[in-house]
Amino acid sequence: MMKSVKYILAGILFGIIMSKSEAISWYRIQEMFRFQSFHMFGIIGTAVITGVIAVWLMKKMKSHDIEGNPISFTDKQKAWRRYLFGGTIFGLGWALTGACPGPVFVLLGQGYLVMIVVIIGSLLGTFVYGLLKNRLPH
Amino acid sequence: MLELIKQPWPWYTSGLAISFIMVILVFFGKSFGFSSNLRTMCSMLGAGKWVSFFNFDWKAQRWNLLFLIGSVIGGFISANWLQSDAPLNLSQATIDDLQKLNIPFDGNIVPSALFSWDFVATGKGLLIFLGGGFLIGFGTRYAGGCTSGHAISGLSNLQVPSLIAVIGFFIGGLVMTHLIFPLIF
Numbered sequence: 001m002m003k004s005v006k007y008i009l010a011g012i013l014f015g016i017i018m019s020k021s022e023a024i025s026w027y028r029i030q031e032m033f034r035f036q037s038f039h040m041f042g043i044i045g046t047a048v049i050t051g052v053i054a055v056w057l058m059k060k061m062k063s064h065d066i067e068g069n070p071i072s073f074t075d076k077q078k079a080w081r082r083y084l085f086g087g088t089i090f091g092l093g094w095a096l097t098g099a100c101p102g103p104v105f106v107l108l109g110q111g112y113l114v115m116i117v118v119i120i121g122s123l124l125g126t127f128v129y130g131l132l133k134n135r136l137p138h
Numbered sequence: 139m140l141e142l143i144k145q146p147w148p149w150y151t152s153g154l155a156i157s158f159i160m161v162i163l164v165f166f167g168k169s170f171g172f173s174s175n176l177r178t179m180c181s182m183l184g185a186g187k188w189v190s191f192f193n194f195d196w197k198a199q200r201w202n203l204l205f206l207i208g209s210v211i212g213g214f215i216s217a218n219w220l221q222s223d224a225p226l227n228l229s230q231a232t233i234d235d236l237q238k239l240n241i242p243f244d245g246n247i248v249p250s251a252l253f254s255w256d257f258v259a260t261g262k263g264l265l266i267f268l269g270g271g272f273l274i275g276f277g278t279r280y281a282g283g284c285t286s287g288h289a290i291s292g293l294s295n296l297q298v299p300s301l302i303a304v305i306g307f308f309i310g311g312l313v314m315t316h317l318i319f320p321l322i323f
Contacts, residue, residue: 004200004201004204006166007166007201007202007204007205007208008204008205008207008208008211009208010159010162010163010166010205010208011204011205011206011207011208011209011210011211011212012208012209012211012212012215013159013162013208013212014159014205014208014209014212015208015209015210015211015212015213015214015215015216016212016215016216016220017152017155017156017159017212018209018212018213019212019213019216019217019220019247020143020146020147020152020216020220021147021149021151021152021153021155021156022146022147022152022226022247023152023156024213024247024248025226025247025248026247026248026249026252026253027226027228027232027236027243027247027248027249028226028228029311030232030235030236030315031228031229031232032311033308033311033312033314033315033316034231034232034235034315034316036229036231036232036235037228037229037232038149039149040149042149042150042153043149043152043153043156044153044289044290045153046149046150046152046153046154046157047152047153047154047156047157047160047289047290048157048289048290048293048294049153050153050154050157051157051160051161051290051291051293051294052293052294052296054157054160054161054294055164055294055295055296058161058164063165065164065165065166065167066165066166066167067167069167071164071165071167073169073295074169075295075297076282076292076297076298076299076300077282077299078299079299080299080302082280082281082282083281083282083288083299083300083302083303083306084302084303084305084306084309085280085281085306086276086277086278086279086280086281086282086303086306087277087281087288087302087303087304087305087306087307087309087310088277088306088307088309088310088313089273089276089277089280089281089306089310090273090274090276090277090278090280090281090284090306090307090310091277091306091307091308091309091310091311091312091313091314092273092277092310092311092313092314092318093269093270093271093272093273093274093275093277093310094274094285094307094310094311094314095310095311095312095314095315095319096266096269096270096273096314096318097266097267097270097271097274098248099274100172100173100274100284100285100286101172101173101175101176101274101278101284101285101286102172102209102284102285102286104271104274105206105209105210105213106209106210106212106213106216107213107247107248107253108210108213109209109210109211109212109213109214109215109216109217110213110214110216110217110247111214111217112248112253113255114253114254114255114257114258114267115253117258117264117267117268117271118267118268118270118271118274119271120268120271121267121268121269121270121271121272121274121275122176122271122272122274122275122278123176123179123180123183123271123275124268124271124272124275125176125271125272125273125274125275125276125277125279126176126177126179126180126275126276126278126279127180127185127189127192127275128272128275128276129191129275129276129279129280130177130180130185130189130191130192130279131188131189133191136280
């Protein structure tokens, strides 16, 4: 039971952080893609810099997770097409809806029920990717 | 304490909090990547019957679905109890730009006029939300991750593929904002 609860609690914390950081804001995403404020760049920049330090420390200290297993980080598959093409397609959707996958669900919780339409669209998009996967350049 | 949380957070607090989420999940023996849930949900809905990509042991991803449920609850808690009374502190330049596209700034977190069933019912709204969602789902799976998996987890682990993906996120976002928005709004 506690095993499951901790993931829900982490998710709740994530939902609150996404809300309070205003990273779920359609307006803030527009502001970011127009380079009219430092806000979003500051958030992502701080997260990445502290993240790099945290990952470096965990590797250096040979940390273990709460179940006692050594923490390991898997490298991403070496390629460029899938990241550039897939990333660009996602970027189009991110700017259009003002939300990436996490915020879509956080906004739903905020009471914006129209996000259900975005969720249906994203499930369709995921499904169609699965269908076409072998025919796309990766 | 509650008053402190209720205020809009400065960017450095937010950034630090996001990397804290990544670290918690690593200590739980997992990795921070939200869009994987979309693949899991497709599998749960039976997509594995037609497409082998969805034929995987999705139960191993149960933790991530719990995280997703938590994020919905977190949004609900924020909207009901942690909201600041101050309007969103959006830059004047953005307010002016959006005004030119006939999207008024209302001080909320998202433009209420767009994020409503009335707008979805216009057909154009349906196309924007359904199409936008489609691009998100297709693009994240093609790229193998979204903002959390690539921009946060990947860059923190100094992954070049993640940097390429993030560059892609911005190419797409800039094209949509500067070239396509004037055509659709």
